[in-house]
Amino acid sequence: QVQLQESGPGLVKPSQTLSLTCTVSGASISSGRDYWSWIRQPAGKGLEWIGRVYTSGSTDYNPSLKSRVAISVDTSKNQFSLNLISVTAADTAVYYCARTTVTYYLDVWGTGTTVTVSS
């Protein structure tokens, strides 16, 4: 059974960098079959796709966040990570990682982690 688990600080100061890691179990990131995505959801609002990474390290990002975001993969640890720089209160949200098929649907999700941007 494939499982994903997000981890990282729950509180980040404005202008600093938000860093999260997703640990994958039950599947190998390096299998090359899937992509791995980050999605976020502000409280009481809808879903926003942040971006995705492939086992090779190639990435696709949401244009609205592209200048601030970087997603990377560590196949040796079976993890992938999100870095979002220069955060503001608008980046406060629940952040999810998810397995992404080649046709873009998200079939396995992590439980989510809440990140608050506040001084």
Added chain:
Amino acid sequence: IQLTQSPSFLSASVGDRVTITCRASQGIRSYVAWYQQKPGTAPRLLIYEASTLQSGVPSRFSGSGSGTQFTLTISSLQPEDSATYYCQHLNGFPVTFGGGTKVDIK
């Protein structure tokens, strides 16, 4: 690609047939997925490629449509179906989601 869901909220009784619509701003063939999200939990994939039921999803859920209009139907609403439902287009990136439809049980 913008996705517009309607209604944004609906209230129905157990056993009712419920339909949620998702309209795309441009044609996306059959490249739509549907998710169910209950409070405090991650979304769950229900349907992909407009009409393919994800493994383990009850058969009362079905999807249809192509081009710019898609529907998610719950044939007989159950108490555990109380949730918010989102559509998502699969027609390349950036991926976008609809605004959600909250389904309440009367």
